[in-house]
Amino acid sequence: MSIEPLATIETELDEQITDLLRRSDQRFTKGRRALVEALLAGGQPMTIPQVLEADTRLAQSSAYRNLVVLEAAGVVTRIVTNDDFARYELAEHLTHHHHHLICSSCGDVTDFALDDQAEDELDEALHKIAAATGFTVEAHRLDLVGVCSDCD
Amino acid sequence: MSIEPLATIETELDEQITDLLRRSDQRFTKGRRALVEALLAGGQPMTIPQVLEADTRLAQSSAYRNLVVLEAAGVVTRIVTNDDFARYELAEHLTHHHHHLICSSCGDVTDFALDDQAEDELDEALHKIAAATGFTVEAHRLDLVGVCSDCD
DNA sequence: CCGAGATCGATAGTCATTCTCATTTTTGGA
DNA sequence: TCCAAAAATGAGAATGACTATCGATCTCGG
The missing domain is CATH 1.10.10.10 (Winged helix-like DNA-binding domain superfamily/Winged helix DNA-binding domain)
Structure with a gap:
């Protein structure tokens, strides 16, 4: 095929x-x-x-x-x-671990990564939350919603 | 009514x-x-x-x-x-600004907030990304996906 | 090479969401 | 207050992304 x-x-x-x-x-x-x-x-x-x-x-x-x-x-x-x-x-x-830029105009989704330090800090903060709520975390999702350069 | x-x-x-x-x-x-x-x-x-x-x-x-x-x-x-x-x-x-805990089992969604420091750091990292990509940010979205205490 | 079982693909459902349109409600002027 | 034009309502029909069906095709072990 x-x-x-x-x-x-x-x-x-x-x-x-x-x-x-x-x-x-x-x-x-x-x-x-x-x-x-x-x-x-x-x-x-x-x-x-x-x-x-x-x-x-x-x-x-x-x-x-x-x-x-x-x-x-x-x-x-x-x-x-x-x-x-x-x-x-x-x-x-x-x-690799990454996040998404979501264009609210055309719907396009592209990837981006946080620098290691920011990602580590985020991870730590999230672990605290999880521990406090009894929620078993499988993954975290971080999206930036806005307008991409094509639509601007 | x-x-x-x-x-x-x-x-x-x-x-x-x-x-x-x-x-x-x-x-x-x-x-x-x-x-x-x-x-x-x-x-x-x-x-x-x-x-x-x-x-x-x-x-x-x-x-x-x-x-x-x-x-x-x-x-x-x-x-x-x-x-x-x-x-x-x-x-x-x-x-107020907050994020979501999404249960992958029952679909339930509840709110949570990051502590101010973590939120500030995240915000700063995100602004750098936006500046580097020419993306106009309207909002950011952070979700924790996992299993809630009810489903566990 | 063969046959059981998995996969494929055209087509027919399913169902959350949106659209239609006749009826009801609201609004601002007389 | 009364009236007509405009907006909102709600029951039901339509839409469309996605899923299920099922006979045809492919795959793998023997």
């Missing part, structure tokens, strides 16, 4: 994903590989229409289904904003 | 909301007041079904429509999670 991949998945990443899927009794099929390649090539959180446009060989129904499978396996993360469509990107442990 | 309000809106808050709505050429009608009262009484972000259950006199279609109006006027904030329903709460400038 995949003749010309959008991006090449390095061996290590490929193995990590194969392993994650195996733990959910799922295979890293061509369709799922094409999805990951499209997300990798996109370089930012993508909506399903964007993914389908990036690789027209993908079927919509399979894209929806496989993105659910990939999310359950921890390969991708689903990002939901006020935009009509949800977005997907590679999970943080396959890339 | 509103015989027995769920919560009483203090004069000052009432005037603020009336003013915000007026700027959008909208009125602070009974139905809209009942919505605000329900959110005030709820004390945490509420889904529309929760709001309708809290005040059974409200019509679903009007609740949806008026919550859109109230959001456009800056009176309430719409919070979207992975849950089926969106949630609404009073806008921060009518209450």
